[in-house]
Amino acid sequence: MEYTLEDSQRKEKLLKTVYTLQVKSDATFQKASPLLSNHPGMGLVTEHQVHQLAEKAKVICHDLDNIKNHLFYRQNDLVQQIPNPNGDHYGCVCGIHCSLDGVIYVTSENAPRVHILNRSGQALQTLPCVEWKKKKETFMPEDVTITRAGMVAVTDMVNGTVRIFNNHSKFSKGEWLRIGRFGSPRGIGVDTSGKILVADYEEGKVHSFAIDHAFKVQNTRSVSDLCGPRYVCSAPEGGFLVSEECGDVKLFNSSHKLVSSICSRYGHRFGNPAGVCTDREGNIIVADEQHRKIHLFPRSGSPICLVSKGLQRPTGIACSTQGLLLVADTGDNNVKVFKYRVRPHYDADILRTSGENPNLTPRRDGKLGFSTIPH
Structure with missing residues (x-):
């Protein structure tokens, strides 16, 4: 009381x-x-x-x-833990992606498959990482994303390529197609224009390219001189964000020009930045593997620590449109789901329309109501 x-x-x-x-x-x-x-x-x-x-x-x-x-x-609001679908047989979870409809895609170290889960973490489908044209050779996916056409795309670090799963191939189980050649592709994402982004770790580069209807690479561009690029994602206003193993997260615009870095813009210091993503409001969220924390970097204001405890080795992260943050915790070998937004969920368009008036709050029916104290 x-x-x-x-x-x-x-x-x-x-x-x-x-x-x-x-x-x-x-x-x-x-x-x-x-x-x-x-x-x-x-x-x-x-x-x-x-x-x-x-x-x-x-x-x-x-x-x-x-x-x-x-x-x-809000901080440290753990609402769910999803065990690694592979168990402990192959390795720990490493790559994660969440689609707009809440479907979760997970990869694990040394596991030749991609698991597709629903919002509750229950298995919907498993995609075996098998190349049927080469006598059923398997490969190990590093990171995962979804193309604009809705296809699963992964990085294959061992074979130095990107693979896209084609459901409409002549093989009844679908077919993984090789896309491009890279030194050591780790992180993968898709920018706002639909181009695929690949973080090439050993080469110190981020590549972006389009895929035509025949799965041919087009309009390849690269950013060089990066220090161990690990994870990559689209930036809110075009371009992309990339985490560097040596301690920074950099923002590039759609012309591939460096705009700023998190360290210089916010005066923040990382231990070992890993997974990076943006939410629907355009905030940047970064996992710090060494410090075992997750920070949100808003458009305006100081950084906010969303998760300060309960993580062992956070690597890949993803946001859902329901205001949830999904963290691939390699140390605990599971996916931890945090509720990082308060309820009700504030829509960015509503805030702009209402002039961000603190007395206007969304009601249960989605309309704006008057309240003396924000909920």
């Missing part, structure tokens, strides 16, 4: 603080705007005062962004 009372008091204090800032800024703007628009000069306002106010405003805006972000997210 005491916790509930303290929690309510904190909510009330926060709302009052934000409301006071809003009222004061509105009042100042209403008085200052006509004076600055219609009268020459600045009165007694000095350059130093303007600079000082601008700097304070930046700090306040940053603090408000942090408050907003911390209201939206």
Whole structure:
């Protein structure tokens, strides 16, 4: 009961603080705007005062962004653990992908198959990694993604290639097709334009290319001089993100130009960044294998630690559209599912439409309702 009372008091204090800032800024703007628009000069306002106010405003805006972000997210909320479908026979889970409809794709170390699971972690299908044209030779998938056409694509690090599973082949069980030649392909993803992204570890490169209807590689482009690229995913506004084993995550635009790195932009230091993904709001989420943590890097504000305990060796990660974070924990040999968003789920379009008014909250029917205290 005491916790509930303290929690309510904190909510009330926060709302009052934000409301006071809003009222004061509105009042100042209403008085200052006509004076600055219609009268020459600045009165007694000095350059130093303007600079000082601008700097304070930046700090306040940053603090408000942090408050907003911390209201939206939660930490260490483990809701499910999915055992490795391969058990302990082959190796630990390593690659993971979650489609828009919530279907989960999992690969394991030294296991010649891709497992397809439903949202509850129950097996839907298993794709044996067998090359029928070569006397049923098996291969070991490293990482997994889904192409724009809905086909399963994996990296084959041992054979230096990408493979795409073609359901419509002449073989009744489907066929894995070899796509391209690479040094040591590890991570794989698909960018917003539908091009396949491949992190080439030993070559220090990320390749992007399109696939035509005959599964031929087209329009190949590469980014070089990377330090052990591991995992790769699409960036929210085009381009891609890549994690480097030597301690950074870099953002490239659609023209393959370096935009920034997580370390420089947020002042964050990784131990060993591994899996990387983005959610529907455009936030970047990174698994730190060495520090055993998962951090979210918002569009504005400071980094947020989503998972700080319960991980042994997080590698691949993926987000679902239901506000869940899936972590392939190689150390525990399972997939851990965390609820990292508060309920109800805030839609980015709704927030923009409502002007991010904290008093407007989605009701159960999906419409906006008025509330004095956000849920």
